[in-house]
Amino acid sequence: MERIITRFVMALRERGIRVSPGESLDAVQALALGGVGGRESVRALLRLTLVKNANDMAAFEEVFDRFFSSRPPNVPGLDTTALLGALIHIVEGGQLKADLQEKHEEDGPRLLVDEEVTAEDLPDLLSLAETDDDGAGAEIMVQLDGYRGKMDAPTPADYYLKSPPTVAFNQNPGAKKHLVFTPQELADMQEVVCRMLVRIRKDVQRMKEMESRGKLHVIRTIQKNYRHGMVPFLLSLRRKRKEKPRLVVFCDVSYSVSHATRFMLLLLHTLQNRVMDVRSFVFNKEVVEITDLLRNMPVNCLLETIDKGEIVNLDDNSDYGNVFVSFKKKHLENMRGKPAIIVMGDGRNNYNEANDWALEEIREKAGYMLWLTPEERDIWHRGDCLMELYGSYCDRVEVVRDVDELSRVVEDLFCTLYDHHDTRAWKRRREPKVEEPDDYGTYYTRGRDAKSANHTPGRGRSTDRCPR
Amino acid sequence: MITEQEVKDLLRTGGYIADEAIATAVFLALRMEKPILIEGPPGVGKTGLAKALSAVLDFPLVRLQCYEGIDEGKALYDWEYGKQLLYTQLLRTQLDNYLSVSADLREAVERLSAEESLFFSRNFLVQRPILRSFLSEKRSLLLIDEIDRSGDEFEALLLECLSDFQVSIPELGVIEARQKPLVILTSNGTRMISDALRRRCLFLYIGYPEFEREVAIVCARYPELCETLARQMVEFLRKVRELNLRKSPSVSETLDWAQVLSILHVSQLTPEVVANTVGAIAKHQADLQQVTELAVHEFG
Numbered sequence: 001m002e003r004i005i006t007r008f009v010m011a012l013r014e015r016g017i018r019v020s021p022g023e024s025l026d027a028v029q030a031l032a033l034g035g036v037g038g039r040e041s042v043r044a045l046l047r048l049t050l051v052k053n054a055n056d057m058a059a060f061e062e063v064f065d066r067f068f069s070s071r072p073p074n075v076p077g078l079d080t081t082a083l084l085g086a087l088i089h090i091v092e093g094g095q096l097k098a099d100l101q102e103k104h105e106e107d108g109p110r111l112l113v114d115e116e117v118t119a120e121d122l123p124d125l126l127s128l129a130e131t132d133d134d135g136a137g138a139e140i141m142v143q144l145d146g147y148r149g150k151m152d153a154p155t156p157a158d159y160y161l162k163s164p165p166t167v168a169f170n171q172n173p174g175a176k177k178h179l180v181f182t183p184q185e186l187a188d189m190q191e192v193v194c195r196m197l198v199r200i201r202k203d204v205q206r207m208k209e210m211e212s213r214g215k216l217h218v219i220r221t222i223q224k225n226y227r228h229g230m231v232p233f234l235l236s237l238r239r240k241r242k243e244k245p246r247l248v249v250f251c252d253v254s255y256s257v258s259h260a261t262r263f264m265l266l267l268l269h270t271l272q273n274r275v276m277d278v279r280s281f282v283f284n285k286e287v288v289e290i291t292d293l294l295r296n297m298p299v300n301c302l303l304e305t306i307d308k309g310e311i312v313n314l315d316d317n318s319d320y321g322n323v324f325v326s327f328k329k330k331h332l333e334n335m336r337g338k339p340a341i342i343v344m345g346d347g348r349n350n351y352n353e354a355n356d357w358a359l360e361e362i363r364e365k366a367g368y369m370l371w372l373t374p375e376e377r378d379i380w381h382r383g384d385c386l387m388e389l390y391g392s393y394c395d396r397v398e399v400v401r402d403v404d405e406l407s408r409v410v411e412d413l414f415c416t417l418y419d420h421h422d423t424r425a426w427k428r429r430r431e432p433k434v435e436e437p438d439d440y441g442t443y444y445t446r447g448r449d450a451k452s453a454n455h456t457p458g459r460g461r462s463t464d465r466c467p468r
Numbered sequence: 469m470i471t472e473q474e475v476k477d478l479l480r481t482g483g484y485i486a487d488e489a490i491a492t493a494v495f496l497a498l499r500m501e502k503p504i505l506i507e508g509p510p511g512v513g514k515t516g517l518a519k520a521l522s523a524v525l526d527f528p529l530v531r532l533q534c535y536e537g538i539d540e541g542k543a544l545y546d547w548e549y550g551k552q553l554l555y556t557q558l559l560r561t562q563l564d565n566y567l568s569v570s571a572d573l574r575e576a577v578e579r580l581s582a583e584e585s586l587f588f589s590r591n592f593l594v595q596r597p598i599l600r601s602f603l604s605e606k607r608s609l610l611l612i613d614e615i616d617r618s619g620d621e622f623e624a625l626l627l628e629c630l631s632d633f634q635v636s637i638p639e640l641g642v643i644e645a646r647q648k649p650l651v652i653l654t655s656n657g658t659r660m661i662s663d664a665l666r667r668r669c670l671f672l673y674i675g676y677p678e679f680e681r682e683v684a685i686v687c688a689r690y691p692e693l694c695e696t697l698a699r700q701m702v703e704f705l706r707k708v709r710e711l712n713l714r715k716s717p718s719v720s721e722t723l724d725w726a727q728v729l730s731i732l733h734v735s736q737l738t739p740e741v742v743a744n745t746v747g748a749i750a751k752h753q754a755d756l757q758q759v760t761e762l763a764v765h766e767f768g
């Protein structure tokens with residue numbers, strides 16, 4: 001029996017389920033206790049002892065069925081019916097096409113074009129990109145997956161001749177058709193966010209520990225130990241004001257950046273109330289707060305609602321100036337504390353009034369301001385793009401072009417937020433550490449400052465700090 | 469020794485309808501003395517299983533509700549400072565007499581430290597749930613509820629307790645469990661539990677029950693409800709679960725609804741009945757509407 005179990009465990013491991021030797025011992029013990037009564041009872045016993053994750057259940061069932069099948073086993077891993085089906089498909093050409101499409105989505109070169117591109121066009125366009133070094137006329141950019149140096153990838157020199165569509169954001173050609181998340185996509189993102197949360201939490205905890213270390217609150221300690229005759233059994237440590245960082249996020253939901261917005265919204269949805277106090281707004285021409293919607297509505301429904309244009313009218317052109325002015329009028333007064341503000345958008349104002357004074361006032365009130373744009377820096381001043389102007393009011397402008405970059409930037413930001421709440425600390429962090437003077441009057445505040453200075457700066461790759 | 473079928477029958481007498489997997493898990497946990505980690509959506513009877521088990525097996529239930537920031541002082545043990553202090557105050561004269569014999573300070577300190585163990589003895593130890601269940605005279609059932617609410621540190625703390633059934637107290641040494649309790653951990657899956665903890669447990673996933681089992685659960689709890697109505701209810705609720713609701717009705721909602729219907733002496737589901745009692749199933753404004761619409765579609 002041990003042999004069979006070991007082989008079965010091997011099969012599970014091959015399928016990606018992590019089973020430790022201890023667990024296989026458990027399985028053997030369980031079988032000895034429970035007896036091999038029947039197929040289903042063995043299945044239950046093995047599942048209980050070997051699978052420790054609800055996500056692995058389906059894989060387990062599959063392996064179990066294959067491993068303990070009553071029929072003589074086929075060649076492992078090959079299913080004749082599936083093979084036959086595949087053959088027929090290939091002969092008919094349907095599968096081939098689907099394969100191409102899949103490859104195209106998974107690991108093939110990605111064509112980032114607004115128009116519909118089919119798999120058949122792929123070779124043509126590829127050759128086009130390779131021969132056409134200056135890229136004149138063709139609005140395409142080829143990105144090879146896994147190519148680490150994509151930051152330096154040559155972009156066609158003047159593909160922004162006219163007011164171009166935003167082609168830079170990593171967008172599948174078919175993405176527009178199904179703007180709703182697939183369950184798989186949701187699960188993947190949840191996982192990314194979960195991992196992020198764990199990391200952020202750990203950082204936060206470390207910082208909290210650092211903050212509360214060694215500072216005795218004398219008066220409170222004495223009060224607390226009154227009944228023990230002032231013998232300090234219970235210590236009371238001085239804590240800083242408990243600050244839940246506040247975050248205000250603006251998402252441009254116009255078509256040009258919708259793909260990025262989707263991820264951002266999902267991220268907000270997950271973060272809401274878990275680590276911080278987030279207020280979220282979406283805008284196109286008008287700005288609307290969606291904090292409550294995010295909290296109460298499944299993110300898929302919310303996206304659908306947004307796509308239908310029920311929250312903000314999507315047929316309008318985005319008007320950043322108007323958005324900032326109306327935000328200032330309606331919401332700025334109610335902002336508590338010094339929130340960090342993130343704006344997500346390409347800064348294309350469609351030749352409306354810039355109203356950058358409003359942004360400046362918002363900046364005055366905010367602790368920190370970050371702008372995320374999908375466009376490269378050298379086209380910020382072209383056409384109707386006001387990125388250069390708006391960027392000058394921001395503490396930081398990041399170019400994010402895919403979900404990976406975005407998650408990195410956001411993670412950095414959260415670490416920053418928990419550490420410092422105002423820009424003064426943010427700036428100080430960048431300055432070299434100053435020698436401590438021997439004045440003990442400023443002991444407490446100095447300790448705090450020194451800590452801020454010690455903290456390593458963010459790991460953002462494409463940090464573009466704008467001069468103010 | 470108890471068998472799987474006996475476990476199932478026992479639980480049935482306690483009003484808990486278990487399926488194959490649950491019965492096997494309980495049986496194995498009893499025989500292998502391993503904790504069970506139960507995951508599943510809220511309201512499918514994770515905590516209910518522990519309660520029912522404690523009742524039918526006659527194991528006293530020791531419950532530890534987890535929350536963010538729970539630590540060993542709340543879960544394992546704590547020293548009773550106040551009592552220690554009180555005793556030293558009250559015993560002052562004895563202490564004075566005892567120490568007055570010593571020639572100098574050094575000797576006094578030595579004499580006193582020889583008696584140190586007096587003050588860190590079990591007299592002054594507050595037993596928190598885990599230690600309490602370990603030291604219980606009778607075999608107990610330790611329910612660690614909603615482990616996903618606690619932090620990583622607490623999980624790490626549990627590792628020693630759950631694999632070896634012992635608690636290390638620096639001042640006293642290792643305290644081993646008198647009777648290894650039956651341990652049940654529940655989790656709603658809001659956070660991933662670490663692999664280390666999972667490895668030490670049997671893993672049981674309780675999802676929404678199958679049709680027949682859910683009917684049996686309703687009938688067992690509310691025998692006054694006629695079976696056709698119970699079937700109709702459960703069938704309807706299964707369709708409700710397929711809707712994309714914010715909060716899908718769980719078994720606990722099924723039971724609530726059954727109670728409502730039995731109080732109202734309903735014998736047949738109609739759109740009006742559903743509309744009047746929908747508060748028992750749906751817990752959000754948007755959901756209410758969807759459920760009533762479905763009812764009109766189903767029974768209208």
